[in-house]
Amino acid sequence: MHTGAENRPIVALRRPLLKWTFVAEYGTLAAFVTMCLVLSAIAPGFLTFDNILTILRQISVLGIISLGMTLVMASGGIDLSIGEALDAGALVSISLIAAGFGAVPSILGGLAGGLVIGAINGLLVAGFGVMPFLATLGVHSMVMSLEMVYTRGGLPIYPYGGVPASFNFLGRGFIGPVPFPVVALAACLLLFYLMLHRLTLGRYVYAVGENPEASRLSGVNVRLVTFGSYVIASVIAAFAGIILASRVSSGQPLAGEPYLLDSIAAVFMGRTVSREGKASILGSLVGAAFLGTVMNGMTLLNVVFYMQTFIKGALLLGVLALASYARTRRT
Amino acid sequence: MAALLEMKGIRKEFPGVVALDGVDFSVVPGEIHALLGENGAGKSTLIKILAGLYTPDRGTVVFRGEQLNGLSPQQVQARGIAFIHQERAYIPYFTVGQTLFLGREPSRGAGLIDWPRLYRKASEELVRILGLEIDPHAPMESLTVSEKQLVDITKALITNPSLIVFDEPTGPLSEGEIERLFAVIKRLKSQGVTVVYISHRLDEVFQICDRATVLKDGKNVTTLEVKDATPDGIVRLMVGKELKEKFPKVVASIGDPILEVSNLCRGHVVRNVSFKLRRGEILGIYGLVGAGRTEMVRLVFGADKKDAGSIMVEGVPVIINSPREAIDQGIALVPEDRRGQGVIVEMSVRDNVTLPSLKGFSRAGFVASRRERAAVQNFVKQLNIKTPGIDHFVKYLSGGNQQKVVLSKWLCGSAKVVIFDQPTIGIDVGAKTEIYRLMGKLVSDGAGVILVSSEIPEVLGLSDRILVMYRGRITAELSREEATPDRLLFYAMGGGVADVQ
Numbered sequence A: 001m002h003t004g005a006e007n008r009p010i011v012a013l014r015r016p017l018l019k020w021t022f023v024a025e026y027g028t029l030a031a032f033v034t035m036c037l038v039l040s041a042i043a044p045g046f047l048t049f050d051n052i053l054t055i056l057r058q059i060s061v062l063g064i065i066s067l068g069m070t071l072v073m074a075s076g077g078i079d080l081s082i083g084e085a086l087d088a089g090a091l092v093s094i095s096l097i098a099a100g101f102g103a104v105p106s107i108l109g110g111l112a113g114g115l116v117i118g119a120i121n122g123l124l125v126a127g128f129g130v131m132p133f134l135a136t137l138g139v140h141s142m143v144m145s146l147e148m149v150y151t152r153g154g155l156p157i158y159p160y161g162g163v164p165a166s167f168n169f170l171g172r173g174f175i176g177p178v179p180f181p182v183v184a185l186a187a188c189l190l191l192f193y194l195m196l197h198r199l200t201l202g203r204y205v206y207a208v209g210e211n212p213e214a215s216r217l218s219g220v221n222v223r224l225v226t227f228g229s230y231v232i233a234s235v236i237a238a239f240a241g242i243i244l245a246s247r248v249s250s251g252q253p254l255a256g257e258p259y260l261l262d263s264i265a266a267v268f269m270g271r272t273v274s275r276e277g278k279a280s281i282l283g284s285l286v287g288a289a290f291l292g293t294v295m296n297g298m299t300l301l302n303v304v305f306y307m308q309t310f311i312k313g314a315l316l317l318g319v320l321a322l323a324s325y326a327r328t329r330r331t
Numbered sequence B: 001m002a003a004l005l006e007m008k009g010i011r012k013e014f015p016g017v018v019a020l021d022g023v024d025f026s027v028v029p030g031e032i033h034a035l036l037g038e039n040g041a042g043k044s045t046l047i048k049i050l051a052g053l054y055t056p057d058r059g060t061v062v063f064r065g066e067q068l069n070g071l072s073p074q075q076v077q078a079r080g081i082a083f084i085h086q087e088r089a090y091i092p093y094f095t096v097g098q099t100l101f102l103g104r105e106p107s108r109g110a111g112l113i114d115w116p117r118l119y120r121k122a123s124e125e126l127v128r129i130l131g132l133e134i135d136p137h138a139p140m141e142s143l144t145v146s147e148k149q150l151v152d153i154t155k156a157l158i159t160n161p162s163l164i165v166f167d168e169p170t171g172p173l174s175e176g177e178i179e180r181l182f183a184v185i186k187r188l189k190s191q192g193v194t195v196v197y198i199s200h201r202l203d204e205v206f207q208i209c210d211r212a213t214v215l216k217d218g219k220n221v222t223t224l225e226v227k228d229a230t231p232d233g234i235v236r237l238m239v240g241k242e243l244k245e246k247f248p249k250v251v252a253s254i255g256d257p258i259l260e261v262s263n264l265c266r267g268h269v270v271r272n273v274s275f276k277l278r279r280g281e282i283l284g285i286y287g288l289v290g291a292g293r294t295e296m297v298r299l300v301f302g303a304d305k306k307d308a309g310s311i312m313v314e315g316v317p318v319i320i321n322s323p324r325e326a327i328d329q330g331i332a333l334v335p336e337d338r339r340g341q342g343v344i345v346e347m348s349v350r351d352n353v354t355l356p357s358l359k360g361f362s363r364a365g366f367v368a369s370r371r372e373r374a375a376v377q378n379f380v381k382q383l384n385i386k387t388p389g390i391d392h393f394v395k396y397l398s399g400g401n402q403q404k405v406v407l408s409k410w411l412c413g414s415a416k417v418v419i420f421d422q423p424t425i426g427i428d429v430g431a432k433t434e435i436y437r438l439m440g441k442l443v444s445d446g447a448g449v450i451l452v453s454s455e456i457p458e459v460l461g462l463s464d465r466i467l468v469m470y471r472g473r474i475t476a477e478l479s480r481e482e483a484t485p486d487r488l489l490f491y492a493m494g495g496g497v498a499d500v501q
């Protein structure tokens, strides 16, 4: 005990330390929970089993993409072409279906499309040392342009010969009451969680992201880790694209665009969940869930469509501002 | 005499650690006051509170009768206090001139910087203050660790402060540079400037300090007059017990060559270096800063590209083009630049310690956490690393404890050749002895150790054989019996070069 007279403080400064530490560590989660509570109180039908499944299905594509973004950002980079990797998955797979191929070769083809984009990113960043922002920005604009050429100015691709049932299942199937995209999200989550937080690879990814030189001197193959991160991120984005294509039974060019900023937002929001401010799988899931829930709630509340992104942006900034401020006040 | 600086009842708590617990620190005008204590005793924290970088939980800071609590770092500096912090931050691509005048650039008015004047003043100040011949146009990242340090000191002194705080300034400096710094400190003292001096090198304290305050575990131990104290006495106060041997030399049986390096070359920095290291041997490498020792060992470790040269491990020629290949051959390097290359500050103690040997702690790619944790715990205990837990981030550890994390990293694997580049910089006396013991253990287990050091007593006390480098070449090889401080210095300064070539 330090209350004895001999230890009487000369000036007792206020100690807001605990409070801010709490906000810094749990603020985002608390905001998320609060939002859910408010929505269950005011939005009819928010807290029902069906609606929760709907939210999960709505965030499945964003969730999966955010996992890839988490990986790249943990390794110290960023992937601005992640939306185009999604498009590659969707357009290649649906084109193969339209050309009469079966589900399996079409899916593999879609994934290969993502792989090519990831490999180009990885080569530029890890091989040539181009800054990640610029490298992926360049790939982003090139692939976008190719998409427009390929779809003759943005015409969606419809498989007129019909879609095999097994391909259909990816976007529209159910396992019990659970939509398949939600199952896919859960599986990817597990996979990425293990990869980033349990495998040696994850350790290397964070090490490279924080200090490439110290990592290199510790024997980490920095280039391989960097290259691998981009490839994995693009492949998983292509997978999300295949699910999306199956959902809408068509290939929509530039469908991936909106996911870019949302996935970055999800990762940043997720960083405020982790104690030391690092990108993490569970954090990004919270981020994606936050964004998905906001959108769902506004639909239920019949918020004017054009106000929706405004409110989403405002909430996002609010949470980030609070969490960041709490962090500066911590020490 | 009225105190110039009076810190009273300072308490500072970090999550999981009480760094300072009611510390008093009082400095009188014109003195050189040493602040001593083991790694993690709270010295840097006390200084950062003075600097306005941390807010104390309790306690007051009074400077010249004015209370400083709550002032910003800029406001504190404006009161005439300058700091050379232990962990230096600089902008890599800024030039020396820009760094020196950052935030107080000479102006032409209208916000325009007067660049010619800035660079002219920069060269003048570099020469005036420390007699440095550094090009003010050179980017910071091109300087050696010691040059950066000297620039940092110059930067602090430019403002003509009345109190200067040095937090371990001599770590990266060579003997000559230390001499020069001390001359400057003495000159400042004669001009009435007051100095607070933190160092783990007690000889320095006895050379320049008037009084010393000893901290232990965040509490005052005592404040004493240096002239009434003895080094052993101070060590006892710091450590809390008697230290028996300073350099516990283990004489291991020396066996076959374990590492043979021939004709290693890289540009002008490493020229035609050849040597052998035997099993059970500690090979000291001495030289002045800039002699090419760090560059040479980096070549052996594959950290830089060599122009020529070959390496044999246990008599077998090996190809080493990357650190990974060196590690796979059983070679480890404890680098000189701790924060840049040694540790990853934004990761935990555990992550850092096992990074090079993570494969050994994994099964099918999965990290075997229990085994990993046990190994790391073991090092934390063995090296007495002060941390609330192994999941604590390294950035929260004190400087010396970070260095111990770097050492653990390389002791954790199963290296046959361990290269230590200035391993004891910033390490307290107790931990130093512990590190020397570990080196002894390495060699008695049959490994070979290369010890690069600028500290003559350390090199002499531990090495079985000593190589001296001068301008990228090995200029002398001395056995333990032949080596004396004078001889080391003679060869390190280029003496006898003619008869080697």
Ligand SMILES: Nc1ncnc2c1ncn2[C@@H]1O[C@H](COP(=O)(O)OP(=O)(O)OP(=O)(O)O)[C@@H](O)[C@H]1O
Binding pocket: A331, B014, B015, B017, B018, B019, B037, B038, B039, B040, B041, B042, B043, B044, B045, B046, B086, B386, B387, B395, B396, B397, B398, B399, B400, B401, B426
């Ligand atoms: N920002 C921080 N967050 C958490 N803990 C900290 C922080 N800074 C210092 N500490 C802890 O406070 C204690 C005192 O650290 P400090 O850096 O003051 O030691 P020091 O006496 O300067 O040691 P060294 O000789 O190794 O530099 C240590 O246990 C350290 O881990």
Ligand SMILES: [Mg+2]
Binding pocket: B043, B044, B045, B086, B167, B398, B399, B400
């Ligand atoms: Mg310190």
